[in-house]
Amino acid sequence: MSMEKILDKARLNDWIAALAKGGDWEVHAPALEDGVWTYKPVGDAVRMDHPNTKQPPKGFSFPQREVFFSFEQIKGEAPRLTQVMPDPKRRAVFGVRPCDGRGAVRMDRVFADNVNDPYYQARRKNVAYVGLACNTPPAATCFCKSVGGSPVSTDGLDILLTDLGDRYHVAAVTETGKAMMAVAGSPLADAAAADRKQVKQVHGEAVAQPQRAVNNPEAAPAKLKASFNSPLWEELARACIGCGICTFLCPTCHCFDLNDEMTGTVPIKGNRVRTWDNCQFPDFTMHSSGHNPRENTAARLRQRVCHKFQYFHENFGMLQCTGCGRCVSECPVGIDIVAVVNKVAEHVA
Numbered sequence: 001m002s003m004e005k006i007l008d009k010a011r012l013n014d015w016i017a018a019l020a021k022g023g024d025w026e027v028h029a030p031a032l033e034d035g036v037w038t039y040k041p042v043g044d045a046v047r048m049d050h051p052n053t054k055q056p057p058k059g060f061s062f063p064q065r066e067v068f069f070s071f072e073q074i075k076g077e078a079p080r081l082t083q084v085m086p087d088p089k090r091r092a093v094f095g096v097r098p099c100d101g102r103g104a105v106r107m108d109r110v111f112a113d114n115v116n117d118p119y120y121q122a123r124r125k126n127v128a129y130v131g132l133a134c135n136t137p138p139a140a141t142c143f144c145k146s147v148g149g150s151p152v153s154t155d156g157l158d159i160l161l162t163d164l165g166d167r168y169h170v171a172a173v174t175e176t177g178k179a180m181m182a183v184a185g186s187p188l189a190d191a192a193a194a195d196r197k198q199v200k201q202v203h204g205e206a207v208a209q210p211q212r213a214v215n216n217p218e219a220a221p222a223k224l225k226a227s228f229n230s231p232l233w234e235e236l237a238r239a240c241i242g243c244g245i246c247t248f249l250c251p252t253c254h255c256f257d258l259n260d261e262m263t264g265t266v267p268i269k270g271n272r273v274r275t276w277d278n279c280q281f282p283d284f285t286m287h288s289s290g291h292n293p294r295e296n297t298a299a300r301l302r303q304r305v306c307h308k309f310q311y312f313h314e315n316f317g318m319l320q321c322t323g324c325g326r327c328v329s330e331c332p333v334g335i336d337i338v339a340v341v342n343k344v345a346e347h348v349a
């Protein structure tokens with residue numbers, strides 16, 4: 001059964017305080033720091049007038065660096081391993097945009113459905129996403145609608161907030177969301193028929209806002225497959241400097257590396273550490289022989305784009321791109337994934 005409530009904006013902090021006190025949630029929300037929107041533990045006042053955060057919220061379940069276990073080897077003894085599991089704190093993340101909620105769905109497919117990653121799952125089960133519908137004009141780089149999303153999508157979210165001026169409409173999506181709305185001391189009030197009517201209208205207007213688009217996205221996987229040997233990739237990647245910003249900021253990129261970081265030599269001590277890796281770096285696929293199967297930026301750009309629009313679709317039946325636009329807005333040389341997909345599709349046609 002759906003649950004819809006209304007929250008006076010002036011009482012948002014009261015709800016957050018109730019979640020912290022009554023629900024034992026550590027609440028995070030977007031904060032503007034040095035001109036950059038980023039998720040921070042909530043301080044005195046929460047603002048949710050952010051366009052989107054620079055980094056997606058994927059770090060709550062897949063941090064950029066995490067220790068799996070520590071090890072110690074004393075000469076003549078068996079090595080001692082101590083597993084380091086994530087702390088079990090429950091974290092509620094406010095202000096997640098619908099494209100990033102859909103990013104969480106894709107991360108779950110990789111780390112919770114496809115393989116059983118205990119570190120990811122230990123964090124993910126304690127993270128709740130309180131989404132915020134996009135009912136202001138989209139950024140020039142947004143294209144969520146053409147990749148199956150919507151500015152009011154609830155995919156991957158536990159709750160969806162909709163800004164109604166001086167109030168939020170609060171809709172539960174999951175059982176966790178319902179429990180958060182019903183937490184002791186919650187200032188949420190029942191939504192009236194007029195509120196439901198207003199939110200329906202606001203959502204309709206949001207969905208009707210024009211956005212840029214991937215043309216004919218259903219055909220993209222086949223078109224990209226046919227483009228594998230196209231010389232067009234050389235041309236499209238000519239400006240790429242291999243900085244990796246596009247993948248580090250993507251809500252669905254999930255490649256990682258494992259390393260042993262030594263902290264002592266007698267006895268041998270250290271940590272097994274997972275860190276994000278990046279398919280746009282030359283050494284990502286470098287073999288120990290020196291051979292590199294993706295030897296140039298063209299092969300690496302093709303990998304990034306085909307992973308989003310072909311390979312992930314073949315493996316999971318969904319595009320891996322959610323149209324957040326970060327890789328478009330942040331690429332220092334202006335490489336634009338929408339333009340790339342559209343140009344490749346046009347070329348192979």
Ligand code: SF4
Pocket residue numbers: 239240241242243244245246247280330331332333334335
């Ligand atoms: S952000 Fe742009 S320049 Fe940097 S690796 Fe990605 S496509 Fe290349």
Ligand code: SF4
Pocket residue numbers: 246249250251252308320321322323324325326327328337
């Ligand atoms: S590929 Fe680019 S636009 Fe698509 S989800 Fe990743 S960062 Fe966002």
